[in-house]
Amino acid sequence: MYLPYLADLQALPSSCTDVLLACLAMLQRGLLCLTAFLATSSSFIRGNNVVVGAEAQYLLGLGIGDITGPVVETNMMGYANLPQTDTGLHMRQRSRAWIIADAANSSRRVVFINADIAMGDTGIRRSIVANLSSLYPGLYTTANIALSSTHQHSGVGGYLEDLLPQLTSLGYVRQTADAIVAGTVLAVQRAHDSLALGRLRVGNTTVVGANLNRSPSAYLANPEEERRRYGGDQDGELSLLRFEDEGGNARGFLSFFPVHGTSLYENNTLVSGDNKGMAAYLYE
Template sequence: MMGYGMWHNRAWGQATALYARALYLRDGGGRGLVFVLLDLGYITHAMRSGVVARLTQVMGEAFEEQALVLTCTHTHSGPGGCSHDAMYNVVTPGFVPEHVEAIVSAIVDAVTAAWQSAAPTELMLARGGFDEPVPVAWNRSLAAYNRNPDVTPRTEHETHLALDREMQVLAFRRDGKVQALLSLFGVHATCIGNTNTRYSGDNKGHAALAAEAQLAANGASEPVALFAQATAGDVSPHYQGPGDIARRARLSGEAEHAYAERNGRYQSTQALEMLAAGNGQPVEGGIDAVLTYLDFTVQQADPRFAQGRDDAFTSDPCHGVAFFTGTRVDGPGMPQPLGAVAKKVARWVKRNRLGHPAGQSAEDRAYYQRLYAAQGPKDILLEAGRKQVLGQPIARLMVPSFADPLVAEMKRQAQKGAMNFSAMVPTVLPLQIVRLGPLALVCCPGEFTTMAGRRVVQAVQEALHPAGVEQVLICTYCNDYMGYVTTNEEYQEQAYEGGHTIFGQWTGAAFQTAFAALARQLARPAGQRRHDRATRPQPAPAAELALRTNLPVPVRRPGRTPA
């Protein structure tokens, strides 16, 4: 399964079905929009490119690539092996084309059904916040959050307030009844932990099932409820505060599944009560969308988003020690003593490289100066760009294979030549904004923290307000997955989220810059837009992809002989 990066976290059964839920909208001028939410941990370019090819065939001129939004619930209890990039497939191990084929087929079936059943529908947007006592979400990186100058600092007893507790719900009504809904609220789908052995939609999946059952009881025909993610990067469904680890330890087995259902019901109840109150705003007007792909290894942030600096650049992707040590409550990783040793080695490698050792080329000297300037205080364990771990090429890594099955698999794939020219993680990323009349939705790849997402929304709102956009919402985990996005201030803490912000300390500012520029293009008439529409990620070399496809799984099924 994809989510925790744990070798043993494998599915032998199903707790809840995993769905592709789709909405198809068409305005009076014939412009269409396709929105798909998957019960998965991540979206990949392999999925998206497959869906684009098939929908182009099935829907013809009714389909526009820039108006396709693919996103996910980010359940950690779904299938892995769905990326052509090497790193996030190591636990599977390798690429599993059967998974991608099943996912693409489910998406196309769901979209086709939505498209063919389209009928006149009224749209309404409702907004409302969870009451403080509702135990639905907590900030899991409070020290990082409190570094932001634009927040109210919170104590360890107020982690439930160090996040955006508002939910937005877009309702689709026919004949006075809600036929479908799209909820946006950020909270990790990690109620179920890494010892689970069954597929599950986790809290978001349970929220959808509960809402659909209630809508059907209210008279809707084949209702569809999408519970998508907003700013979930630093938001946990588990209590964070004094005694949190002990409290989490008391949840295991079936209790985790019950907890996921309960958390989901908080979300479905909130959405349905907001709609029942009837105080939403009508959404009327035309559909529009822009989509572009940018290489995030070479982005420069606008000084107004980068504390006035004109040297705020991103770099090749790097994962910090904090990424590998995981999160305290949701998903612990590398043991802390081993992490402490890794930090010392990472700092030694940095000092050595910046000290210009004998034999270092001028090219390498410039590269490392730029890399470390961008990565700032991160203790770099994995350089995904140059494919090195603690300064050593992965294939020649001195860490013994028996120390960790993931290390063993990564070394094995590198040694057989499966990673020579393949990207380890996506670096050419999709940025998308869709518009429904006075409403705009910013569609972001990866996981944005509460404040990183809020700043992106503010940047887009500023750019689109003159064009008549009154409200801007955010949806994350859209169209591809590369990791996290924090603010610069949060990044300095080097908690898990900062360690997984792979393009460095100015990544958040670079996204603000890029989305503001894309929003300015959306504000122009379609014929006057000048954003890049041609760039796409380079395909993985077919020969290397074949070397890491459907690899044997050396794992023991519980109670069975070795597979």
Template sequence: MKANYLSCSFTRFTSSTLILLCLIGNALPISAAGFKASVVKIDITPEKSQNLIGYNPRMSKGVLDRIYHKVVVIDDGKQQFFLVSSDLAAIAPSTYDHAAERLSKLFKIEHKNFWWTNTHTHSAPEVGPPGVIKLFLGERYQETYDKEYTALVEDKLVEAVTQARKILIPARLGVGWGFSMANVNRRARDIDNVTGLGINPDGPIDRRIGLIRLDKADGTPLALIANYPIHGTALNETNLKISGDVPGVVANYVEEKIGAPLLFINGAEGNVAPIYSQGSSVARLMQFRSLLGDKILEANKRITSTTTELTLKTSVMIVETPRRPDLKTWPEDLERYSRTTKAGLNLVRIPVSFLKINDDIAIWAAPLELFCEVSNNVRERSQFPFTFYYGIANGTLGYLPTKEEIPLGGYEPLISPFTAEAAQDLTEAVDSFLQGEMKSLR
């Protein structure tokens, strides 16, 4: 059997053209006919003190709640798709690349079929080199990242994938929407439009919960995948205990209620905070069990229809957009994520991944802290009833703000490697793919 790898390249200078490069890749193991799935949850809580870089550097002291890899495998009988959610602050693109290469060599898993997301809790370590953010906030990275812990995280990931491949069982899939007011736009405005971190109740926001539920053949829950945009910043930098923050606390609560793992997949959280943000109170953090956890449970109950018929289609597109002109250097470990044209223009290369499930679910993912307006616009124009954006996937290339927000300054535009055209470049490319190639994938 042959498996096709689809990679598309898009530049703003040829916005009407998508260049398709089709390469033949290795086939994945084929299961017996029919839809199967599995889930594995594995502890990655560090034993030693770790540098928590979500705010200013600080060393962890103890554990508030344990952190995990959660791996779901979906097998439609022809190919397997691997989705990982990890309770980490960030994952370097180069760390994703290395893990993807290991899985390719071990199991012939194509990169396009392996997505590694992180929940973006600011009370857990970053894994791998700091990447783009060090170019702007070098003072955060006076110490080298913990290579021993990074190796452990990667080893545990491979271990979890190995286990998950062995325990596939017949399954059913359901999909639905929920709604929660647990988040708020964090681009606070003064009377002169000076913008900084805070809360902006009138700002753009995305409060939809995208749910995918996997059931066993008998209808009992196997795993729940919840997609919602929110920074993991309910705890502030005075907290020194390892914690999954909002995504971790919510996942633990929902798992207790349904008796199955919950993969929390962050959305376009670039300008989105918890409604209680950077508060040192653990009691405030626990309120998200009601604010978001109960809303996930309510949405889950509304999923009354599931299917055993499943077809998966995956693809990857490279969106090229100009790099900020004042950004003269680029991290060595991100060499494959940049290109310089013959005319001397520096471009950032953003890998955008796509997953189509049957004809009604379209998921796109990117290594970005994306402003929610972008994913909202894509979803509104999509022809797929269920269109989800999985953010901070397969590493991170930093914040991608909108054209309107960049002139207002503030934290996110300050440390973004992108120009004001990037949001439009990304939107046009994703819209075009969803309405064209994604629709025609067979």
């Protein structure tokens, strides 16, 4: 199966808004690729507390890499607050990689990367792809690598290429960018080395009281008939993809839940993975 390119490097955005939109579009395309890859042999059922297993086996790989760079005297990323300079470490930053490959033809594969950073970046992604393409010629390319982030607001800045994020993070910090690239490449290497036969299971449920609507008053501007379709003003659905070994034991999870990475406020000066980073850390 041919996977489309996740990013068009000849049409890079020039503004911060365009960067955000491009990151969201890239993530959407990556998830579509992952869904299309799985849909050939698995069923997806919407609803609460539903778990569905894939009929076919895959080659599955999982890996974690440390992407922590400088944690003092660099500006932080998320709140665009110029005085917010980090003074230490609350918890280390990590990249997590999942590889799903066709057991019958292992060259058919997709890599999904989720990093403890505020948002992905085209420059970071290019460097990751270049390193992986060098290590595994023809195997990992722009066509099958999706880079996402937890969107925490308590990490370091200085790794984004566009001007506006560089202004709010007081410039480009190569040590930070290099740490993100090196740790992410290591995560994919570890996932690659751990490839083994296994199965996938997907499920979803509703989690109540774990997130908030950022603007309840704005939500009320939606048509009443539309609001009646939902039980509240926020999305509480949690979806989880479970990676199992041949014996049915869990090797790891990939979860999606709509909560903003702002449990730590802009008065925080310790580098942290915030709520999603903590959730992953506690599981691991």
